[in-house]
Amino acid sequence: MPASIDGNAGDGRAVDDSARPNKVSSKASNSVAKSPRNWNPAIRVAVFLACLLPFMTLVEAVATNSLGPDPAEHLMHVTGEWVMRFLVLVLLATPLARNGLPRLARYRRMLGLYVWFYATLHLLVFAQVYIGWSGEQLIEELGERPYVLVGFSAWLILVPLGITSAHTIRKKMGRYWRKLHKLTYAVAILGWLHLLWLSRSDVGDPVVYGVLFGVLLAYRLPWFRTKVRLKSDFS
Amino acid sequence: MSKNDWKTVPQIASSEITPESVWLNRRNLMKAAAAGAGLTAVGEAVAQAKALKELSFTEASDDTPFKATEDLTPYEAATTYNNFYEFGTDKSDPVRHADAMTTDPWEIKVGGLVDKPGKLHLEDILSGFDLEERIYRFRCVEAWSMVVPWIGFPLSKLLERFEPKAEGKFIEFKTLYRRSEMRGTRSFTSIIDWPYREGLRMDEAMNSLTLMTVGLYGKTLPNQSGAPLRLIVPWKYGFKNIKSIVEINVTDRQPKTSWQDLAPQEYGFYANVNPEVSHPRWSQAWERRLPSSLFNPNRVRTQIFNGYAEQVAGLYKGMDLARFY
Numbered sequence: 001m002p003a004s005i006d007g008n009a010g011d012g013r014a015v016d017d018s019a020r021p022n023k024v025s026s027k028a029s030n031s032v033a034k035s036p037r038n039w040n041p042a043i044r045v046a047v048f049l050a051c052l053l054p055f056m057t058l059v060e061a062v063a064t065n066s067l068g069p070d071p072a073e074h075l076m077h078v079t080g081e082w083v084m085r086f087l088v089l090v091l092l093a094t095p096l097a098r099n100g101l102p103r104l105a106r107y108r109r110m111l112g113l114y115v116w117f118y119a120t121l122h123l124l125v126f127a128q129v130y131i132g133w134s135g136e137q138l139i140e141e142l143g144e145r146p147y148v149l150v151g152f153s154a155w156l157i158l159v160p161l162g163i164t165s166a167h168t169i170r171k172k173m174g175r176y177w178r179k180l181h182k183l184t185y186a187v188a189i190l191g192w193l194h195l196l197w198l199s200r201s202d203v204g205d206p207v208v209y210g211v212l213f214g215v216l217l218a219y220r221l222p223w224f225r226t227k228v229r230l231k232s233d234f235s
Numbered sequence: 236m237s238k239n240d241w242k243t244v245p246q247i248a249s250s251e252i253t254p255e256s257v258w259l260n261r262r263n264l265m266k267a268a269a270a271g272a273g274l275t276a277v278g279e280a281v282a283q284a285k286a287l288k289e290l291s292f293t294e295a296s297d298d299t300p301f302k303a304t305e306d307l308t309p310y311e312a313a314t315t316y317n318n319f320y321e322f323g324t325d326k327s328d329p330v331r332h333a334d335a336m337t338t339d340p341w342e343i344k345v346g347g348l349v350d351k352p353g354k355l356h357l358e359d360i361l362s363g364f365d366l367e368e369r370i371y372r373f374r375c376v377e378a379w380s381m382v383v384p385w386i387g388f389p390l391s392k393l394l395e396r397f398e399p400k401a402e403g404k405f406i407e408f409k410t411l412y413r414r415s416e417m418r419g420t421r422s423f424t425s426i427i428d429w430p431y432r433e434g435l436r437m438d439e440a441m442n443s444l445t446l447m448t449v450g451l452y453g454k455t456l457p458n459q460s461g462a463p464l465r466l467i468v469p470w471k472y473g474f475k476n477i478k479s480i481v482e483i484n485v486t487d488r489q490p491k492t493s494w495q496d497l498a499p500q501e502y503g504f505y506a507n508v509n510p511e512v513s514h515p516r517w518s519q520a521w522e523r524r525l526p527s528s529l530f531n532p533n534r535v536r537t538q539i540f541n542g543y544a545e546q547v548a549g550l551y552k553g554m555d556l557a558r559f560y
Binding site: 074 | 277308309311312315316320324326327377378379422424425426427497498513515516518521523525526527528529530532534
């Protein structure tokens with residue numbers, strides 16, 4: 001899902017957006033796109049490993065049995081948190097790429113795939129510890145608990161986004177790819193709803209993510225484009 | 236589930252109870268492990284345990300509902316994995332932050348519809364009642380459970396001293412609310428109306444299972460477990476077992492409880508453990524008996540009234556348990 005929420009190449013080749021009302025290609029983005037010397041695979045590997053670090057930490061904790069008496073709760077909590085954090089990062093990549101950090105556009109695909117990765121872990125822990133791989137119980141959970149239904153729907157949406165982030169598929173899809181990947185916004189909204197419904201006595205987390213997603217999604221709205229974004233793009 | 240299943244009172248052999256020397260030993264091992272692995276919560280629980288007072292008590296008799304037969308949840312687990320929202324909503328917050336709470340001196344005000352309203356001090360409680368160790372299953376509404384050796388005395392004994400009036404039908408409890416010592420109550424995104432309040436019907440309060448609890452595993456309660464005095468009602472979900480009590484009132488109407496206030500469609504006044512009545516957030520048909528692990532989640536089926544049906548089902552005769560959840 002990653003890539004290119006706004007129709008930019010996931011690898012950062014074209015940071016400007018042909019759909020924008022006013023075509024402005026910043027110098028920075030062009031130079032990045034045309035200069036392979038700026039392309040440092042070591043950084044890419046470092047980012048990849050950094051994103052994997054939360055997972056490795058959990059693997060180590062499970063292996064050493066140091067997650068306390070109820071690993072289920074901890075694993076659900078932590079994997080869910082990382083899904084939300086990667087969602088923020090992937091939605092943040094485009095605005096930042098447009099505003100002085102064009103290289104970030106290259107990482108959207110990776111960040112998006114990490115959203116899918118942590119969401120899948122979240123679902124696997126749920127299947128293993130909460131419902132014991134029982135289809136019957138899954139159906140009951142989906143039917144009776146709206147937050148489960150919402151979370152599961154978000155994961156289902158991530159499946160086609162993840163699959164179509166392969167370069168070859170993406171090329172074949174042409175402009176439909178971009179349309180499909182706008183579903184990332186739906187994932188963010190469903191993820192937030194999932195978190196909100198889970199909050200019991202403290203609404204701190206949903207408030208924080210509500211503000212973050214609110215700003216990041218507003219950035220994609222047409223009125224925001226014309227009124228606010230153009231100005232900042234010129235600066 | 237057949238009737239006979241839940242009518243069976245679990246039996247326990249005294250040999251199955253972890254002797255103190257063993258769990259003390261285990262604690263020392265855990266302490267060493269904690270130092271290496273940086274498990275600060277466990278380390279803190281262990282350090283605290285040293286400062287706790289040994290209690291003198293008798294053991295509950297075998298073959299009674301006061302002595303559950305399942306394996307005990309280790310001390311470390313029971314005192315590092317807690318819900319005590321006054322200190323934060325994470326399970327590890329209480330052990331990390333509850334030490335800030337001053338528990339000595341401690342005073343409990345008993346009033347409302349009683350003939351002799353008054354105050355109890357911690358010393359009166361520890362010396363004025365015969366303490367008994369009871370091994371109870373503890374079932375949280377979040378679908379995890381433990382088996383804990385509590386030490387305390389029947390709530391009925393405490394109430395008798397204050398002579399409840401005939402029109403007293405309910406008991407209301409309040410937890411200490413001291414912002415300066417309870418960081419969770421200072422969270423500005425928390426939507427709980429402090430102090431934490433809970434309640435029981437008079438007949439529930441007088442039931443012999445209902446325990447005013449001052450200790451666990453042979454010693455006084457650590458702060459995160461609700462020091463110095465808490466309620467244990469083993470056939471109800473964990474949140475009914477109010478901690479660090481400072482006020483007890485006898486009332487003629489059903490008291491408002493904190494969780495009911497917050498989400499009445501989710502938390503009822505009765506909160507009896509019931510696998511048939513599911514909660515909007517968690518199925519109640521199963522529970523994770525802690526300690527659990529990823530590859531051996533230790534899921535067990537939840538029993539009606541947490542396995543105490545024989546003792547308490549009569550209290551709810553004729554009531555629709557799905558309505559009065």
